[in-house]
Amino acid sequence: MRPLTARRVALVCAALGATLFVAVVISLRMGAYPISIPEIVMTLVNRFIGRPNEIPPDFWNVVYEIRLPRIALGILVGASLSTAGAGFQALLRNPLADPYVLGVSSGAALGAIISLAIAPQTAGMIQFAAFAGAGGTIAAVYFLGRRGGHVDTATLLLAGIVAVSFLSAVIMFLMTTLPGREFRGMAFWLMGDLASPPPIRSHWLYLLLVIGVGSIYTTSSDLNLILTGEQEARHLGVNVNRVKIVVYVAASLLTGLAVSVSGAIGYVGLLVPHLMRMMFGSDYRLLIPTSALGGAILIVLADLLARTVVAPTELPVGAMTALVGAPVFIYLMRRRVR
Amino acid sequence: MSSAGSSTAPQVREAPGATLVRLKVEQASYAHMATDRSAPTFTLGPISFEAEGHELVAILGPNASGKSTLLTLLAGLNKPLSGRIEVDGSEVSQLDLRLRAQRIALVQQESELLFPLRVWEYVLQGRYPYGRRLRFESDQDCLFAGNALAQVGADPLRDRWMDQLSGGEKQRVILARALAQQPSLLLLDEPTQHLDIGGKVELLRRLRRLADDNRYAVMVVTHELDLASEFCDRVVLLHRGRCLRVGTPAEVYERPLLEEVFEAPLQVEMRPNGRPRVILQGS
Numbered sequence: 001m002r003p004l005t006a007r008r009v010a011l012v013c014a015a016l017g018a019t020l021f022v023a024v025v026i027s028l029r030m031g032a033y034p035i036s037i038p039e040i041v042m043t044l045v046n047r048f049i050g051r052p053n054e055i056p057p058d059f060w061n062v063v064y065e066i067r068l069p070r071i072a073l074g075i076l077v078g079a080s081l082s083t084a085g086a087g088f089q090a091l092l093r094n095p096l097a098d099p100y101v102l103g104v105s106s107g108a109a110l111g112a113i114i115s116l117a118i119a120p121q122t123a124g125m126i127q128f129a130a131f132a133g134a135g136g137t138i139a140a141v142y143f144l145g146r147r148g149g150h151v152d153t154a155t156l157l158l159a160g161i162v163a164v165s166f167l168s169a170v171i172m173f174l175m176t177t178l179p180g181r182e183f184r185g186m187a188f189w190l191m192g193d194l195a196s197p198p199p200i201r202s203h204w205l206y207l208l209l210v211i212g213v214g215s216i217y218t219t220s221s222d223l224n225l226i227l228t229g230e231q232e233a234r235h236l237g238v239n240v241n242r243v244k245i246v247v248y249v250a251a252s253l254l255t256g257l258a259v260s261v262s263g264a265i266g267y268v269g270l271l272v273p274h275l276m277r278m279m280f281g282s283d284y285r286l287l288i289p290t291s292a293l294g295g296a297i298l299i300v301l302a303d304l305l306a307r308t309v310v311a312p313t314e315l316p317v318g319a320m321t322a323l324v325g326a327p328v329f330i331y332l333m334r335r336r337v338r
Numbered sequence: 339m340s341s342a343g344s345s346t347a348p349q350v351r352e353a354p355g356a357t358l359v360r361l362k363v364e365q366a367s368y369a370h371m372a373t374d375r376s377a378p379t380f381t382l383g384p385i386s387f388e389a390e391g392h393e394l395v396a397i398l399g400p401n402a403s404g405k406s407t408l409l410t411l412l413a414g415l416n417k418p419l420s421g422r423i424e425v426d427g428s429e430v431s432q433l434d435l436r437l438r439a440q441r442i443a444l445v446q447q448e449s450e451l452l453f454p455l456r457v458w459e460y461v462l463q464g465r466y467p468y469g470r471r472l473r474f475e476s477d478q479d480c481l482f483a484g485n486a487l488a489q490v491g492a493d494p495l496r497d498r499w500m501d502q503l504s505g506g507e508k509q510r511v512i513l514a515r516a517l518a519q520q521p522s523l524l525l526l527d528e529p530t531q532h533l534d535i536g537g538k539v540e541l542l543r544r545l546r547r548l549a550d551d552n553r554y555a556v557m558v559v560t561h562e563l564d565l566a567s568e569f570c571d572r573v574v575l576l577h578r579g580r581c582l583r584v585g586t587p588a589e590v591y592e593r594p595l596l597e598e599v600f601e602a603p604l605q606v607e608m609r610p611n612g613r614p615r616v617i618l619q620g621s
């Protein structure tokens with residue numbers, strides 16, 4: 001009997017943090033402008049220790065103006081979507097739940113587009129609208145997916161499919177009819193990429209990420225019990241309704257946050273939590289932080305591939321994740337049905 | 339560790355040697371509001387009885403007699419419409435969720451696990467009510483979980499996966515998780531349902547011993563008239579939401595009463611040990 005300790009969580013997170021750092025450095029290295037790894041490390045260290053003047057202007061441009069914003073955005077999006085996925089899986093007691101598959105990302109995209117059409121200048125409006133779109137969609141999918149008082153896996157997934165196609169149709173309709181369509185193309189909202197870091201590149205996006213992941217993390221020992229049965233959890237002293245509301249709001253917030261800056265990138269919330277479960281077990285006290293870090297790593301690497309495999313042309317990162325994610329989804333679904 | 343303080347609470351509550359009323363049900367009733375148009379409204383009670391520490395009490399009755407509804411009231415999952423249900427002197431429906439889980443443990447029919455879990459991880463969940471949010475399990479929690487596993491004879495199973503256990507093994511592990519809660523009142527909802535006859539006798543023996551050794555009050559919902567008669571101190575007989583009789587098996591097992599309740603021709607035979615035996619009559 002070797003229960004999970006805070007020490008183990010810290011060690012695993014440190015290892016994943018180091019992996020993320022390596023992924024970031026590799027990603028900084030790759031691109032049209034040649035820059036070596038020692039040069040990258042020097043550029044990063046000099047800024048970190050407060051000597052930015054010693055960085056050559058070219059390096060500064062490549063690292064801090066071009067590549068790092070995109071990588072940072074990838075970290076934000078990957079961490080948000082993975083944590084949201086892990087949250088939805090517990091909330092709906094469904095291992096196949098993922099913001100994209102359930103249509104939550106499409107709902108967030110629709111919210112974002114509507115806010116761009118109505119109030120394009122209001123700061124934070126797009127995030128709020130994406131959050132509202134995500135929250136509304138998951139509520140709708142949840143109620144459509146219920147049969148006879150409890151959520152049925154197949155019905156829930158069907159409700160998700162219906163939500164995705166319906167919301168995509170609405171998005172296409174809006175994108176083709178709305179005046180002032182300069183706000184990013186349809187592919188961005190339906191597939192998602194990181195090519196255009198958000199207009200407001202501020203720290204509060206990362207603050208929202210921390211709040212969202214943090215709130216889900218506070219419920220992680222409750223989620224462990226909810227996964228073994230809601231009624232049993234209630235009987236072991238879990239305030240199931242409170243936990244559900246916290247996870248519902250936080251996961252919607254994280255999805256809205258990710259979609260508002262990157263469009264609807266799929267399958268991250270499915271792939272990463274499952275991978276982390278295979279590696280570190282299904283205890284949510286470990287799964288939530290590892291999913292956040294693993295999601296960041298996955299998106300950074302996926303985006304690296306997306307912008308290098310057919311360079312100078314770029315693929316949307318959403319295409320990369322779907323290429324990997326869709327087969328894994330099928331595999332997980334078949335394994336469950338068996 | 340905070341659990342050190344709270345884990346001594348059961349000892350504080352009980353005076354050594356004295357018989358202690360663990361559970362007190364006074365005129366409790368409940369009305370089940372139908373959510374579907376098809377489901378009929380069901381009313382239960384009023385019911386009154388008591389259970390002391392060391393006592394093994396069976397809740398008997400045919401299907402739809404209100405056994406499970408009574409259990410949800412005792413567990414505090416539903417609030418009685420009228421009357422009171424007290425465990426160790428506090429009203430169950432007023433208890434804080436975690437405090438309630440420290441006093442009452444419910445063993446239900448197993449539910450499906452979404453992700454694989456080891457036996458010891460499952461049993462450690464029983465320590466949840468003693469932890470703070472996010473708290474990682476202490477050595478003491480492991481000790482209690484280990485003891486609970488030993489008490490049900492499931493020690494060798496501790497590193498197995500939950501979904502690879504047989505029905506009887508799983509039953510014991512679920513019971514171990516309830517014991518890890520260190521409750522005053524242990525409730526079991528049809529625990530014998532999926533067990534063969536050997537498993538049933540073994541489980542009831544184990545419950546008998548747990549009640550004797552640990553001063554729990556143990557309440558078992560069951561269909562098994564003979565097992566209840568053999569192992570239980572008292573019996574609560576329910577029929578169509580009404581409590582017909584509470585007493586020792588000898589007091590409750592009367593042929594006309596049982597025949598009316600179970601709608602089957604029966605014979606009741608008093609054995610030398612003072613416990614009645616029920617014999618089914620084919621014709």
